Amino acid sequence: MKQVNRYLHKKILVLGLAKSGVSAASLLHKLGAFVTVNDYKPLSENPEAQGLLQQGITVICGSHPIDLLDEGFELIVKNPGIPYYNPMIEGAFERGIPVITEVELAYQISEAPFIAITGTNGKTTTTTLIYEMMLAGGKKPLIAGNIGTVASEVAQLATKENTIVIELSSFQLMGIDEFKPKMAILTNLYDAHLDYHGTRDEYINAKALITKNQTAEDYFIHNNDQEKVIAVGEGSNAELIPFSPYHELDHGAYSKDGWLVFNGEKIMEVKDIKLPGAHNLENILSAVAASKLSGVSNEAIIEVLTTFTGVKHRLQYVGEVSGRTFYNDSKATNILATQNALAAFREPIILLAGGLDRGNEFDELVPSFKGVKGIVTFGQTAEKIEKAAMEAGIKMIQRVDNVEKAVPAAFDMSEAKDVILLSPACASWDQYKTFEVRGDIFIDAVHKLK
Template identity: 65%
Template sequence: MKKINQYDGKTVLVLGLAKSGTATADLLHKLGAKVIVNDRSPLEGNEQAEYLLSKGMEVVCGGHPTYIFDQKIDVVFKNPGIPYHNPLVQIATEKEIPVLTEVELAYQISEAPIIGITGSNGKTTTTTLIDEMLAADKKSPLIAGNIGNVSVEVAQQATEKDIMVTELSSFQLMGTDIFRPKISVFLNLFEAHLDYHGTLDEYGKAKAKIFFNQTKEDYAVVNADDAQVMKLSEGIQPFIVPFSTNKTVDGAYLKDNYVCFKDEKIISIDQIVLPGKHNLENILAAVAAVKLSGVSNEAIIEVLTSFSGVKHRLQFIGERDGRRFYNDSKATNILATQKALSAFENNVVLLAGGLDRGNEFDDLLPYMSNVKVLVTFGETAEKLMRTASEAGIKQLKHVDNVEKAVPVAYEMSESGDVILLSPACASWDQYKTFEQRGDIFIDAVHKLK
């Protein structure tokens, strides 16, 4: 990692722990900073806080007391999920103290160039595709960021021979100052996280920070089919490389049933294992990013003929008596379920339901023509059943949970059907995470007799 001294002797507040906060505090301590850690969870039973306390850091737990700012604070590193209306963040902003996230620190110490991927949907799939394509061509990628591997931990191990492939949320990008990826990828922009950002405009500005420090020596891979992405990329410094599923562009596109890059046919769409039109967008973005990184067509083909999806994201589980099972538990909103349903032509048995956020499901109606059976669970079960009835779906079943939904869906299906878990809702009414919900689905599929 690069040796930096800008934090030596500085007082740094790390706000919020979890994986990223703990790793950030640990690194800052190594870099010579006086680290103050604040986490709202009580100290008792907080293993991460106790670990940092044992390292000699000041740890304040159980809330966000403003007296922390009675002493001079030079920099704040906050957990991305902590909102900007948090009282400590507000004080820092008023005092014009920089408020950063750990991806900024990761960039500062990384010896490796960075490919940064952002967007409302498809980030994890695209990040994983880029990682696997680079690996297939022996390019030494290191996957990091919002995908589960903390960026500051990965960056400490990165060398000039590596490439950091980093998934980036709007929350993370808001807390950047000099962060500069060699290749940025902006997939799409839809209404999401408005409780955090306030408006779609502010959400888009946060995403567009991925471009801010790039120069003419860098690249920006952008979705030519998304008007908002194209507007946000107007006037940026990096060389723009577009991708499109609808037209020929000077980048990655579809033509004559082939994935192409700059007049070169790479692979027939029929050879690609990963289902769904939305995944073709992810594939094109990944192809553009890796071609700019010098990856061979052979490596791209190797990945696209074997990669069946990221876990919980339209993940193919297997086939049983002619039924194909897909786990799309990551579909925690209507838009994601729309995309999942669009991936299949007909005969879908849909498993859906979860946390009730007060919304209706009318936006699913145009996408339910291929659904023959709906099995619902969770708080939104009745709302989903009303929507399904409006869509003309005759076979409806309400069950207690995902585990019970699987055998019911199997009994109500027949050979040739797709059994799809795509809840269109968050999981928190019944499960801690969407991952837990998806794992229960997978387990239930494997238990079918």
Template identity: 70%
Template sequence: MKNITKYQFKKILVLGLAKSGVTAASLLHKLGAFVTVNDKRPIAENPEAQGLLDQGIKVICGDHPIELLDEGFELIVKNPGIPYSIPLVAGAVDRGIPVITEVELAYEISEAEFIGITGTNGKTTTTTLIFEMLKQGERNPIIAGNIGTVASEVAQAANQDNKIVIELSSFQLMGIKKFRPRIAIITNLYEAHLDYHGGLAEYWEAKANITKNQTEEDFLIVNAEQPQLLEAVKDTKAAIIPFSTKAYLEEGCSVRDGKILFNGEEVMAIADLALPGEHNLENVLSSIAAVKLLGVSNEAVKEIMTTFTGVKHRTQFVAEVHGRKFYNDSKATNILATRSALKAFNNPIVLLAGGLDRGNGFDDLIPDLSNVKAIITFGQTAGKMEETAEKAGIKVIKRVDNVGTAVPAAFECSDEGDVILLSPACASWDQYKTFEVRGDIFIDAVHKLI
């Protein structure tokens, strides 16, 4: 950990707790800042806040009072999930108070280089693949961020021999000032999180922030099949490394004659990949590009790619029960992710879908519902899902209360050889705290059938 003094004696507000807020508050306290923590949960229901009190950190709980801005804070470290539109954050921006996320702190103290991965879909799988291949190649990786340990906690322990592999959301990337990854990846860009960002332009700009501080010494890996993505990063100073599942590229990572190639050199056969689906081929190519830039051997790449079958909640195979294969794709919180999952299977599918209503319809799913023989709906969007299923000509449409009851209902509608797929196309927050909770309930319900 770098010994930095820039925060010593500064008044800093940490807004929102959870893991990143707790770690940020403790780190800033250690660095000599005068830290105040503000969290919406009441103190009696907030063990994290109570733990910070025990460290001697000032804690204000229950709401986000605008009056806090009168206390002279020089910096706000904001939980990524808190929108910039709330009065406290909007007021801070109006007053010129810098607002960052915990990732920025991690970068400032880290002795290790970062490999940052963002995009609308595929972030978690790509991040995990890079971590596993770097580990196989003995490059001392540490996984951080949304699927690992909090970044600023990892950064405190990392040294120059490590590589910090971090998945980054648009929410996190809006709050960076100097964060500069050695290698950045944008897997793809589609319409998402517009309820948070307010528009597509702001969302894409947030994603492009991953490269805004990169220099000519750095690398940016991007999807060559997306003109809108290439346009979003046109001002980057980094060396662009493209990947493509459709065209051969002399430079970058691509496919030809059933082979995966990096800079024209054969790495492995596509047929040997353990991950199903074209969407996963995109993840494979972007992750191979990253590790080849770091000198990982083809043998290490093949060892992981021929055995890695997926990340939990991302088209995860759960079990085969009486000839039906169950897959957990709870991470599919938008239409595009569900479309990708549906394309991964040739078997008849019983689809479990529904969740938080963000105001959109689901007719974009129709072209990919041809293999869906039945749909089980739940959550706020159940009615909208049913309307789309009727338009697609699906004969069996059934509404249930939740994911737990959806599993036996799906089994009743299925036959041997079918795939039963949880791929909701919606966020989970109408019924479940996280998509992980939703996926775990699905897994438990499947195991009850065995």
């Protein structure tokens, strides 16, 4: 960890806790700052705040009082989930108080370089693949951010021999100042989080911040099949490294004649990759690019790609029962993610889908249902998804109460060589606290079948 004196005796407000806020507050306290923590949850229900109080940190809980901003704070470190239209953030800007997120602190203290990954889809899979490839190649990676441990905790332990592989959201990137990754990856861009950002352009601009501080000594690895992503690259000062599963490129990572290729060098045959799905080929190519630029051998890359079956809840292979294969794609909380999952299989599919009703219809799924022989629905959107299934001509449609009941229903509907796929196309919050809980229930139900 670098010796940082910039926060010594500075008065700093940490707004919002969760893991990142706790880590930021503790780190700033170690760096000699006068830290105040403000969290909306009452102190009696807030063990994180109670722990910080025991460290000698000032804690204010139960509300976000605007007049707190008049106490002379020189910096605010905010929880990424707090939007910029929050009155406390707007009040900070009115008073000229700078606002950052915890990842900026991690960068400032880290001795290790960063490989940073963002995008609408594929961030977690790409981050995990890079970590696994570098680990297999003996490169001493550490994993951080939205996947793994909070960035500022990892950065305190990192040395110059490490590389921090970090998944970043648009929320986190809006709070950076000096953050400069050695490699930045932009997987893709689709409409998302518009309730937070307001407009598509604001969302794209937030994602583009991942490369704003990069120089010609750095790399910007980007999807070469999306104009919006290419445009971000055109504004970057880094060396551009494109990837494409569909087109041969002059340089970068691409697929040609059934092979993965990087800068003209064949790495391995696509058919030997364990991870299913055309969309995952994008993730794989970006990971290959980052790993090759990090000096990872082809042998290490091949070792990972011939064994890696997916991140939990993201098109995760669960097992086989009586000739049926089960996949957990509970992270598919939108239509696009389910379309990608359905496109990953050539076998007949029994689809488990449904969840929180956000007011949208599911007509966009109809063309993707061509490989679906049966569907089991649940949750608030069950009727809407059934309507799309009937429009697609699916004959076997059954509604059940929940995911646990959906698994045996799908099994009864299926036969040997079918894929039984949980890919809900909806958020989980109508029935389950998180998509992880929903996925774990699916996994448990599959194991009960065994």
